[in-house]
Amino acid sequence: MTERAHHEAYDQPVGGWGSVKSLAKHSLEERAVAALAPLMTDHNKTGGYMCTSCAWAKPAQPHVAEFCENGAKATFWDATSDRATPDFFARHTVSELLGWSDHDLEKQGRITHPLRYDPATDTYLEVPWEAAFTEIGAQLRNFPPQEVIFYASGRASLETSYMYQLLARLYGCNNLPDSSNMCHETTSVALPPSIGTSVGTVLLEDFDKTDCIFAFGQNVGSNAPRMLHVLQEARERDVPIVVFNPLREKGWEEFVNPQRPGQMLTNSPTPIATQYYQVRAGGDIAAMLGMAKTLFALEDEARAAGGAPVLDRDFIATHTDGFAAFEVLVRETGWDEIRLASGLSQSALEAAAVTFSRAKAVIGIYGMGLTQHRLGIDNVQMLVNLLLMGGHMGKPGAGICPVRGHSNVQGQRTVGIAEKVDLVPLDRMAEQFGFDPPRQDGLNTVEACEAMVEGRLRAFIGLGGNFVRAIPERTLMEEKWRGLDLSVQVATKLNRTHLVTARTTFLLPTLVRSEIDLQASGPQIVTMEDSTTCIHASRGKFEPAAPTLLSEPRIVAEIAKATLPPNPRVPWDDWVADYGRVREAIEASFPKDFHDFNARLDTPGGFPRPVPARERIWETPNGKANFHIPAGLCASFDDGADADILRLVTLRSNDQFNTTIYGYVDRPRGLSGSRMIIMMNRDDRLRLGLAANGEARIVTAVEDGIHREMTGFQVIDYDLPPGTCASYYPECNALMPLWHHDRESKTPAAKSVPVHVLPA
Incomplete structure (x- = not known):
């Protein structure tokens, strides 16, 4: 162990001067001081560019500085003055670079030229764009479509994502895994049978109307810091905020708002969590079931005393199904089981339930602390169960709020980046583009890894991301990756995936969202969807890192043209010339979500996609919101029997x-x-x-x-x-x-x- 960590309890709130100092430090390190002014004027604002970091909502009336510390870091990282030129790659072999840290690889800066791996020299060599596309297309034409993966990270725009999924389907497969498979796919599977939608029901305005917030498995201070603004405002209205998380995270404890001079001068923080419960990892189902058990007990007491009901019985009777079976399970589960699985005391869970019972409108927030478990779906559906008990769904100030990571990972799904065919309007696309789309489900991320281990894949096309580094089973996966015939990586900076080479490997450098994207019709606009289903326009403001870079839509179009037979209904060149034409195609494929798409681009705060559950319309098979019985109290693969595990x-x-x-x-x-x-x-x-x-x-x-x-x-x-x-x-x-x-x-x-x- 060569590097030593230093640990000293941090006694300051999140935000405040710590964030300001960090912002200054990173702008200087990346020599990106010129990015500071656009951060203030354009970041997450109408007419500006949308952050490439988290997917938290953008308000209709933005703050003076509508960015957080981590959003600023992401911008500085993109706007760095450092460049990874062909000369850099000539000086360093891939074998050497494999020994570098993740930080040091990306610290070399923006990749400036398209590159092809040369096994003879173990280096990346510059390749002309046209030659790269020609060879990629020639190889793809020789592979069975089911043996090719089209992966997408969560940063690509709606326009790029739509073109990319169409490329895959015209090619002949639905192998469209994305970063959602690794984080919130659980949400997409859990919510439809419960409430009939695959996304959250909460809009930003609901935080102004709520009177209680419960949060599970989410670190607001680092993963969605701009949410702290609405949480701070909620606390100033005396809204209780109850947090369940194994670690005590500073962001849930106290916050100094850098945009409030008085608070900065006095360093007087706003306390955020009013109750904080350190649940054992994998114990959230048990914790929520303990709360439900208490709610039933409180309901019994209220009935006996002739008091007001604790549960929303009218809502339950009118809008839900499965409540009776759920009640039996909860009442029959003993407190000893609940305490053991959750790691929390009965009194703690009773206190949380009392807070819940007093609220008229509850928002349930959660992150990957619920989704990334063996029983992740049961975690999410148990939170839905709690909200349904109080009627906290489909009314102002209430609902469920999954906090997404990547800034457009949810939007990619909306426009067709999905391996499941029932999530995509294939019939409409077939008529729109005059082809017969593949009708069998494709591979998700884990299934793609399994296929690679079994030797069933030939090629991997990566639209951004760092796939090899992000997936499980890294040692085995790096070994198997080298057996691929082709790896194509659309990238901005060097990462480890680029160094685990296939027989043929290309790096195709692209613009970032904050850079000016100039095409035949002029500077282009792209769009993305935030965690609350609102669609936002984004206009690049910075000069590109190099004149040799191509935009993501252009790269996708050129791969498509080199690979696919001509199709007069798919005007790749026209789409690249004017992204508004892509949005017209998106609207034709998804008319309910994207009607008047181009006309609504600059709606302040974005325009929301319709979510029927917000109106208490349940698009489930039985037309009801459904209580679900969890498969167990422990969401982990470990059953807790061995104390040494x-x-x-x-x-x-x-x-x-x-x-x-x-x-x-x-x-x-x-x-x-x-x-x-x-x-x-x-x-x-x-x-x-x-x-x-x-x-x-x-x-x-x-x-x-x-x-x-x-x-x-x-x-x-x-x-x-x-x-x-x-x-x-x-x-x-x-x-x-x-x-x-x-x-x-x-x-x-x-x-x-x-x-x-x-x-x-």
Whole structure:
């Protein structure tokens, strides 16, 4: 263990001067000071560009500075003055670069030219754009379509995503996995049978009308910091905010708003969470069931005393099904089971339920702390059950609010990036473009990995992202990746996926969203969808990093033209010349969601897609909102029987967005200097014979014939529930078995990996 981490409890709120100093530091490090003024004037504002970081909603009346610390980091990272030119790649072999850290790879800056891997020299060499497209097309024409993957990360615009999914279907497959498969696919599978929609029901305006907020498994301070504005305003109206999360995250505790001079001068924070419960990893079902049990008890007491009902019986009778069976389960489940599975006391869960019972309009927020488990779907549906008990669905100030990560990952699904054919209007597209789309489901992310392990794939086209680094089972997957015939990566910066080469590998550098995209009809507009289903326009403001870069729509169109036979109904060149033509095609394919698309581009706050559940219209098979019975109280693969097995939560640092590592400071957690740390409950550490700040190794606690072990971790005492430990993603992905995923959505179970933590 060469790098040592430093841990000192952080005694400041999130936001405040810590965020301001971090912003200044990163702008100077990237030599992106020129990006500061557009951050203030254009970032997340009508007429400006949309952030490439998180997907949190953009208000109709933006703040003076409508960006957060991490959004600024993402902008500086894109606007860096550093360049990874062909000369850089000539100086460094791929074998050498494989030994570099994630941070150092991306720190080389923007890739400026298209590149092709040369096995003879083990380097990337510049290749003309036309030659790259010609060879890619020639190879793709020789592969069976079902043996090719078209992957999309969550940053591509609606226009690019629509063109990309059409390319895949015209090619002949529905193999369209995306980053949603790795995070919120659980949401997309859990919500439709419960409430008839695959997305959340809450709009930004609902936060002004709510009188209670419950949050599960989501770190607002690092993952969606702009949400802190609405949370702060809610607290100033005395709205209770109840948080369930294994770690005590500073963002849920206190916030100093950098846009309030008085608060900055006095450093007087706004307390955020009014009740904070450190649930054991995988114990959320039990915690929510304990709350439901208390609600039934409170209802019984109210009835006996002739008081007002606790549950919304009229709503339940009129709008729901399955309540009777759910009530039986809850009443028959004992408190001992609930306490053991949740790691929380009966009194704690009763206190949370009392707060819930007093509210007239509850918003339920959640993140990947619910979705990334074996029973992730049961987690989400249990939260829906709670909300349905009080009628907190389909009315102002109430509903369910999944917090998405990538800024357009939800929107990609909306316009057809989906491996499931029933999510896409194939009949309409068939008529629109005069072809017979493939009708069998494609492969999601885990299934694509399984196919690669089994040798059933020939090619992988990556529209952004860092796939090899983001997926589970990294060691095996890197080995199998090298057996591919073709890897094409649309990229902005160098990452590890680019260094795990196939027989033929191309890097195709592209513009970023904040850069001016000049095409034949002039500067172009792109669009994206936020977590609340609102669609926003984005106009680039910065000069491109290099004149040699192509836009994502142009790259997709050129691959399509080189691969597919001409189709007069698919005007690739016209679409590239004017993205408004792409939006017209999107509107034709999805008329309900995108009517008058071009006319509504600059709607302040974005225009929302219709979500029937907001109006208490349930597009489920039985026309009702449905209570669902969870398959168990523990969402983890670990059943809790062996006290020496801990549940590992993989998480992001404050200096990180997904696999992009901006630096080595996790300020709100008081950690810096290294990412190779394992955070542990002190009693667990002592019981397992580990020294504070000593070295440890982590071994996955499963028996499937594969030994998964990582070494070089520094042990840090941290405020965690017994039986739970935590470390950073993506480093710990090598510990995650490929088959450890939600039982239906196949979302990797990254929030409760069963492990042994052992002395080095």
